[in-house]
Amino acid sequence: MFETPSDDQKHQNDKPQNPVVDAKTPFLIHRRQFVKGIAGTGLALAWFGVFPAKALARLAQENANPIPKNWWFVHGSDSHSNAGPDIDPMEVFLSDVKKAFPQTAFLIDTGDITEHGWEEELDRSRAAIENTYDKPVYAIMGNHDARWSRAGRYAFRNRFGDIHWVIEQENLAVILLDGSVLLEQYGHIDPSELVWLETQLKKLGGKAAMIGFHHPPCDPAQFLDSDQALFRLLARYNVLAVLAGHIHARSDYKVNGIQVVTSGGVVSPKAVYCAWEITGENAVLYERNPVKNEIRKVLSIPLNPRQRGMTMGPLDELKSRKIFGKWHLSAPNESWSAGVDVMLNGKLMDTTSLVAVHSKKLKLELKDLSSGHYEIATIAPKLGVSDMQWRWGDIYKKPDDSVKLRWEITLPAGIQSKPAIYKNRVIIGTNSGVLYARDVTSGNSAWEYNSGADAILSSPVIHKERLYFGTIGECIVCLDPATGHEIWTSPVDGSVIATARIAGESLIVGTGKGWMLALAPEDGTIRWRYKVGNLIKATPAYDGSNLYFGAWDGKFYAVNAATGAEVWVKEMTT
Structure with a gap:
């Protein structure tokens, strides 16, 4: 069953129905309820002959801290649904879940639901869920859902409700994050997403939590570039596990005492996936092998951080100082006596760079280091072992006197589009959907424009005192570049990833649904449309008469810029 979230769920990020509660249970007065009632009316003293003081105190404590019932959830990943004729892998996976874990409260999918992120694949995956499974399914995006997508998060959100979730139960919350990067393979958790995560963790008030996203963190392959910011945040809260996928294998390892667990890729019917039983005191991991028809207990994690030996608080920062041409690293409470690996900007350093270890x-000794910021990490005792202690720090090498840093700012989200210059302003589109205008001299804010929930991949274009850009939400937007005020928006057929251009008297832009469009710059009226076989990602070239562009259908086109008439089409081979 797939449930489109209500408005409350979208904004409060979901408290799903709890299948643990049995609505058919008859209404009976439990002795805890009875004691609570008489205590609340001041009648407890009259019952000392029936309930001795110690028993009454014990019952009161039980009532204050009731032991939650055991409940279950399932974690799968990487179904890679496509639009082919074969049975959908999601359907096969969910059919096994129904058989093996009928007691589960909900299911999470940590991404790569589809092979390409195309709308028809998303539709097929959603249909498989609706037709096969009758429990809530919470899905997030993986790199396959984002890398070749024609509509980015917009298409995913329209079908699966959201791109991040909070599923809160009585004694544990599962928080799912968006770590996808549109049109890219790697993973990245934007600063704004981490702010959202911390807000959710604060709301839990110390309750245990698991965090889920697609790429496994602190992996030797460095799939994710947000490990430092993420684990510095998680160290301050009662987070017992991180759940991921991507590698198509069931694995588990620890990072700074937090368990990392990956599910196998359920695109294969032989894949081993995860099921969690949450008891009053522990989260117990089981792995399910459909081929062997086996369920095996793997590990158990206490919900109480003290029982895990965890002290919640700031993570020790790696300190760095340059002395006589060598960088000296230290961490206040860290010991490297058992060995250490060092990574610089996600790359494992050669051991010959380790001059001395204490x-x-x-x-x-870091030779030929260019000026700029570097992230440095130590991993003890070694990268890739089952229990690692990671510490992070930053190295900054100042530029020489010939290069002057005018200013530097950190925005709440990543940047994948080219900025534009308008007079004394630089205008920047971000992955949070916000366009920022900053003073080129000081970096101070001039104005901001929020285009919606999806990333701006279409770089802003300035022409005759107007600014134009496209949105993943299927619009072309025109703003006053001086003030950021909206002049017009024009709905188009398909998400806009490509950057527009002016050609003659028209604004030209391609869409994710394969339309090349000519719009009137003054009001956004569409003058002509030309259809190709797939996504148009790039800006066309213009020779004064014709437009030249390629598309994801493997063809290259020449179209008259004034009329949209086809000049020629060539099949391209690679």
């Missing part, structure tokens, strides 16, 4: 200090 239990508390590390000396590095």
Whole structure:
């Protein structure tokens, strides 16, 4: 069953129905309820002959901290649904879940639901869920859902309700994050997404939580570039596990005491996937092998951080100092006596760079280091082992006197589009859907424009005192570049990833549904449309008469810029 979230769910991020509660249970007065009632009316003293004081105190404590019933959820990943004729992998997976874990409260899918992120694949996956499974399914995007998508998060959100979730139960919350990057393979959790995560963790008030996203963190392959910011945040809260996918294998390892668990890729009917039983005190991981028809207990994690030996608080920061041409690293409470690996900007350093290792200090010789910011990490005792201690820090090498840094700012989201310059302003589109205008001299804010929930991949274009850009939400937007005020918006057929251009008297732009459009710059009226076989991602070239562009259908086109008439089409081979 797939449920489109209500408005409350969208904004409060979901408290699903709890299948643990049995609505058919007859209404009976439990002795805890009875004691609570008489205590609340001041009659408890009259019952000392029936309930001794110690028993009454014990019952009161039980009532204050009731032991939750056991409940289950299932974690799968990487079904890679496509539009082919074969049975959908999601359907096969869910059929096995129904058989093996009928007691589960809900299911989470940590991404790569589709092979390409195309709308027809998303539709097929959603249909498989609706037709096969009668429990809530919470899905997030993986790199396959984002890398070749024609409509980005817009298409995913329209079918699966959201791109991040909070599923809160009595004694545990599962929080799912968006770590996808549109049109890219790797993973990244935007600063705005981490702010959202911390807001949700604060609301839990110390309740145990699991965090889920697609790419496994702190992996030797460095799929994710947000490990430092993420684990510095998680260290301050009662987070017992991170759930992921991507590698198509069931695995588990620890990072700074937090368990990382990946599910197998259920695109294969042989894949081993995960099921969690949440008891009053522990989260117990089981793995399901459909081929062997086996369920095996893997590990158990206490919900109480003290029982895990965890102290919630700031993560020790790696300190760095440059002394006589060598970088000295130290962490206040870290010991490297058992060994250490070092990574610089996600790349494992050659051991010859380790000049000296002491239990508390590390000396590095970093040759030919260009100016700029670097992330450095130490991993003890070694990268890739089952229990790792990661510490992060930053190295900054100042530019020489010939290069002057005028200013530097951090925006709440990543940037994948080219900025535009208008007079004394630089205008920047971000992955949060916000367009920022900053003063080129100081970096101070001039104005902001929120285009919606989806990333701006279409770079802003300035022409005759107007600014134009496209949105994933299927619109072309025109703003006053001086003030950021909206002049017009024009709905188009398909998400806009490509950057527009002016050709003659028209604004030209391609869409995710394969339309090349000519719009009137003054009001957004569509003058002509030309259809191709797939996504148009790039800006066309213009020679004064014709437009030249390629599309994801493997063809290259020449079209008259004034009329949209086809000049020629060539099949391209690679």
